[in-house]
Amino acid sequence: MQRKLPPSFYNFTTLGGLVVAGLSFGLILFLLVLDWFSGASRPYVGIIAFMILPAFLLGGLAIAGVGVWRERLRLRSSSAVAQQLPVVDLNNPRHQAAVVFVTTGALLLIVFSGFGSFQAYEHMESDEFCGQTCHTVMNPEYTAYKNSPHARVGCVKCHIGPGAGWFVKSKISGAYQLYSVAFNKYSRPIATPIHNLRPAQETCENCHWPRQFFSEKRFTYSYYASDAKNSKWTLDLLVKVGGGNGQAGPTAGIHWHMNINNKVSYISSDETRQTIPWVRAVAPDGTTNVYQSTEKPLNAADVNESKTRRMDCIDCHNRPTHIYSPPARSVDNLMAANRIDASLPSAKNLAVFVLEKTYTTGAAAADSIKAIIGGYYAANYAELATAKQPQIAQMIFEVQGVYARNYFPEMKTSWKGYPDNIGHMYFNGCFRCHDGKHVSQTGKVLSNDCNTCHIVLSDKIGADTSRTSVKGLDFGHPVNISDAWKKQQCSDCHNPAAGAKPLVEPIIPAKK
């Protein structure tokens, strides 16, 4: 056989290295072609083609280089020729061919590794990489994200943002995540990165410009009670989402007060920022108000020692995309959209009941939901169970869907694990500060008047009582709890913490 390569290439290390590099290169090309033609995007292909195989390719080349170097040392010590570097003679046709071969190879390698690292970078930024690579682990966050208003906003737009610094930072923490997944060390549910999120000014505010919040936004809610008739109540709220631009006219509302000109800072006494005993508001003219909780006041030493946080988007919108709905809300929405037939007796109570039961896996839940709902109507409304068989089947289907989108038993994740700070019904949210019990040094109270943040435009209970007013109505709680809603936090009843009494009697009494 005629030897085409310089003599120093002919050793096992070099040839082995070259074979590894060649194979990796071939496989990369193969996967690229496959990925190109299949159209569908698969997270694992990306990891293999852009991260693992290139590492083998470079490793193979490095090993081949070491082999050449060692072989040259050996050849030199054994031969009398004290030649340092190969002599290239461009008039020699064999040398010409070798030069052309080596330079083309080097150029190709540079082009491909440039292309490869760009692909690797793009792939690491993709939602598939973030959301699907470790499928079970990220399934809750990815599923919720896919069903949220931000489904088309990449994970990295909020979690990393622009600039190289945060990219590198995220890859370092990513390496730890890879380790924790490989060795099964991750927590279930995944902890919220509440103290490590990039400041909202550098993420959210790239798309949502705080000066562009105007006027009010109308929210229409439909609720169904947990009685046999699924009594309906509708509520129209005008939420004062304004804020906006002082130069363009008067400013008022939720966003202006919170962010543009006023500096609101607070101290929280727990990791998840749910308990806020101390709040300071500094107006543009320098007027400062410090509001202290009358229930859990901090003393001066505590205040000095604690870290204050300047309020930003995340203090209210902490779940803009990983939204896990409370069951009552999901079921109300489906009944309002007529996807669950509201004429099925006790449908609301039954649906919420099956959703809140504990299951070991998603598949087990889907089976039980079918068995319990089907069984309930067959046992209690035999005639209706036959007449409304399609409606019952659809209810089962819809409730299974709600479960799959909002409960992840494998990751111990559901709406209960992650407080949502918008509003005040299921979690304290705005009422962490606006509970009417935060008072300033001059006696000013952080208002929890029901008209501070929204007004009730209209409400309607059943078919008979309907009220409307553009000036705002007094709130009427949908079921009679006298004035408990004025004295207690809404979440005291609406977010029954573990072990607490359920809000309403469950449809199927617990076995004695």
Ligand code: HEC
């Ligand atoms: C619109 C912005 C936004 C997008 C897009 C986004 N996230 Fe998040 N993510 C957040 C915020 C904010 C939190 C912190 C939640 C909190 O403080 O309660 C968070 C928290 C998380 C957590 C911690 C667990 C939890 O639910 O608190 C994980 C894991 C996560 N995100 C993964 C992802 C993945 C994967 C994607 C893409 C598929 C993604 N995120 C897209 C804003 C976003």
Ligand code: HEC
């Ligand atoms: C890459 C651009 C982008 C980023 C970054 C982004 N958003 Fe959005 N956001 C959008 C778009 C687009 C919509 C509108 C979706 C629609 O109307 O369907 C939206 C909608 C919203 C809404 C209204 C949701 C609703 O129910 O109507 C809120 C609130 C919001 N974003 C908050 C945030 C917060 C908080 C952050 C930072 C954690 C953030 N966004 C980051 C693009 C972005």
Ligand code: HEC
């Ligand atoms: C004091 C709490 C609070 C802060 C701070 C806050 N928001 Fe909001 N925001 C709300 C509430 C409440 C609503 C209306 C209810 C809803 O959308 O669920 C809202 C609505 C929105 C909407 C939808 C508006 C519309 O007209 O459809 C966007 C977008 C938004 N916020 C983005 C942001 C961004 C970006 C920041 C940070 C610069 C921010 N918000 C800071 C409470 C807040």
Ligand code: HEC
């Ligand atoms: C960290 C504490 C804190 C939280 C949480 C908070 N606020 Fe506030 N809020 C304040 C402070 C402080 C002021 C300004 C009081 C002042 O004028 O000195 C204020 C003022 C307001 C105002 C203007 C009231 C007025 O007198 O005109 C509105 C509206 C408002 N908040 C809405 C909300 C909404 C809606 C939420 C929940 C999404 C919320 N706030 C959550 C601290 C908070």
Ligand code: HEC
């Ligand atoms: C500090 C501001 C603030 C105050 C004070 C306030 N609310 Fe709200 N409320 C909100 C916001 C913001 C929402 C919208 C949440 C969402 O759906 O995004 C809301 C939503 C609601 C809803 C719909 C709840 C749901 O999720 O279905 C009801 C009902 C309601 N408020 C009643 C009241 C009553 C009654 C009072 C007086 C005791 C009150 N609110 C005081 C900010 C406030």
Ligand code: HEC
């Ligand atoms: C003493 C306990 C208690 C308090 C406090 C309370 N509620 Fe309720 N609430 C109930 C009960 C019980 C129901 C009926 C639930 C059902 O039939 O499924 C209910 C139903 C509702 C519904 C309809 C829910 C649905 O999913 O159909 C809304 C909205 C509501 N309450 C708002 C509020 C608000 C806002 C507050 C705080 C201002 C509040 N509640 C405080 C006990 C309470």
